[in-house]
Each structure stands twice: as C-alpha cells, then as structure tokens.
Amino acid sequence: MFALTACDKKPIDPNGPITGDPVTPGQAGYLVGKVTDPQGKPLAKATIFVDHTVLTGDGPEVKTAADGTYKVQMTDFAGEWIAKGYMLKQYNDRVYKIDLDPEDDSPFTSNEKPVRNFQWKLTGHIPDLSLDLYYGGTMEMSRDLNADELWDNENIEFTLTPVGPLIDGSTGKVLKLQAKKRYNDAIKDVPMGRYKVTAIYKPTGEQLLVRNAWDFDSDIVYQQSVTMDFLGTESAVRFNSMCVGYTNRH
Structure with missing residues (x-):
C-alpha cells in the first residue's frame, strides 16, 4: 500500500517552475511561495526577503512575478531564517510601504524546502504579538x-x-x-x-x-x-x- 502511494506521487523538479494552487511545492535550495492581494489575486512586484535570526540584514531578496510567485535561492549558512515581505503602492500621489502578512511566520533552515505564502491585508494584527503593530x-x-x-x-x-x-x-x-x-x-x-x-x-x-x-x-x-x-x-x-x-x- 505504501509503495503504491509513493508511486502515485510525481517527483518535484527543483529547477522547474513554481506551480500549484493553493499549495506550492517546496524546492531544494530555495524559498518559494506566492503573494496575493486582499481579493486573493496574484500580486506582482512585491518584495520578499529572508533574514537570519541571528545575523540580520544579510539575506537575499526578490520581486514577485506577474503571477505572484517568487523564488529565493538560499545561502548554505547554519542557523534559521525568517521570510518577510512588503510592497510599495502608489495612491493619491503618495507612495506607501505596506508589510505583507505571512501565511506561516515560523523560522526555517536553508535545507528544508521552505514554502512561505503572503497576502496583502488592509487590516489585522502583525504576527509578532509582543508588538502593537497592525496592517491598517x-x-x-x-x-x-x-x-x-x-x-x-x-x-x-x-x-x-x-x-x-x-x-x-x-x-x-x-x-x-x-x-x-x-x-x-x-x-x-x-x-x-x-x-x-x-x-x-x-x-x-x-x-x-x-x-x-x-x-x-x-x-x-x-x-x-x-x-x-x-x-x-x-x-x-x-x-x-x-x-x-x-x-x-x-
């Protein structure tokens, strides 16, 4: 039974495109995910970056594609990382920087095939409950x-x-x-x-x-x-x- 179940699963190409909705498969050596707007539509040109839990400020960052997906090549460095995201939005002749809400804000290591999806929310508490911060x-x-x-x-x-x-x-x-x-x-x-x-x-x-x-x-x-x-x-x-x-x- 277990052998049949395993044979039914298609192997994931670590170099292939990010696919799958709503679940994005992990890829070896990369952080992958998707970003959506408040209506659940793909959000392009959002910024996703990773920050080390100890040595902060040295992680890579990328922009999301037209379909809202992103792919960050991880650094083979010991310790744990946290994925974060933000977007710049022009509105009424001003530019606003808006934090994105992580579906999963838990830390991860570079070899875990991490998947972190984000959404732009108009309101709500930012995950760190020790801080009185909100998306609104x-x-x-x-x-x-x-x-x-x-x-x-x-x-x-x-x-x-x-x-x-x-x-x-x-x-x-x-x-x-x-x-x-x-x-x-x-x-x-x-x-x-x-x-x-x-x-x-x-x-x-x-x-x-x-x-x-x-x-x-x-x-x-x-x-x-x-x-x-x-x-x-x-x-x-x-x-x-x-x-x-x-x-x-x-």
Whole structure:
C-alpha cells in the first residue's frame, strides 16, 4: 500500500517552475511561495526577503512575478531564517510601504524546502504579538491647546467617510471610531484610504471642529470636516499615519 502511494506521487523538479494552487511545492535550495492581494489575486512586484535570526540584514531578496510567485535561492549558512515581505503602492500621489502578512511566520533552515505564502491585508494584527503593530493605518488625535475641557478623549467619536476607493481599489465603508481608553491618543488599524473626517463629543452630541494637525503649510483653521490622507514614505517616522486635530472652541 505504501509503495503504491509513493508511486502515485510525481517527483518535484527543483529547477522547474513554481506551480500549484493553493499549495506550492517546496524546492531544494530555495524559498518559494506566492503573494496575493486582499481579493486573493496574484500580486506582482512585491518584495520578499529572508533574514537570519541571528545575523540580520544579510539575506537575499526578490520581486514577485506577474503571477505572484517568487523564488529565493538560499545561502548554505547554519542557523534559521525568517521570510518577510512588503510592497510599495502608489495612491493619491503618495507612495506607501505596506508589510505583507505571512501565511506561516515560523523560522526555517536553508535545507528544508521552505514554502512561505503572503497576502496583502488592509487590516489585522502583525504576527509578532509582543508588538502593537497592525496592517491598517494609524489615526492620531491632537486636542487643541485652547479647547474647553475635552480631556476625556475616549468620548470623542470620529466618523471617517471614504473619498474614492481604498488603497487596494475596493469600496470602503463609513467608520465610526473612538479611542479605547482615556489618554490613548491614537486609533489603530484603519483601512488605508482617503477620508472625510468629522467628530462629535458623545456625552452631549456636540459637533467638534477638526483639522489636519500635520498641515504645517497653512494657517491653523478648524472646520466641521476635513479630508485627509495617510502619510506615505515621505515621512521617515509617521508613515501610514494621519493626525486629526479637534476643538470645541469656535
């Protein structure tokens, strides 16, 4: 019985093309896999690289092909490796660097015939649970210094209405968001897109005035709504973030 089962299996050509869907067969001496977008379609020109768990920064990297597949030749080096991926996406005249979600984030050795598939996700927790990091963008909040009270920022409800498609081309939804606790000045894991932002103070229903707090090129003017984009790669420290200023002083 075991002999028959073995004969039914076709040998894998280590030098052949990456085939198989959804399971990609491993290949000796290579890391292989496939990258898909949020709709499950192949994602071309994404970057996949391997990083050694001890000697970081020396692993090879490749771009995915038109069908979303990739093939990285492994270095015959002792120890374990981790596969990582990211993509650059142009959206509304900005460029965004977006981490890709690994189907399997476990380390591997160079002789294991590893297979690691990735997907672009709009939201969700990045696998390392020790870090409070997400695939979605971050909306920071900035209380105006002249605001009357409003110290309980967890009671401020922000409404984000999509302006055009989201970064992946899909149709977004109207979001109503609040901070999870007092003095938490950021709301995380927001699907990346362009949004019209409004705000109310929930205990009284009062509409607050808002502005883009990182717009330093114009006078400080608060309005009933503001249309905002997340920062892209033009910011070294606040990429994939935006900041909404708010006040109740007219």
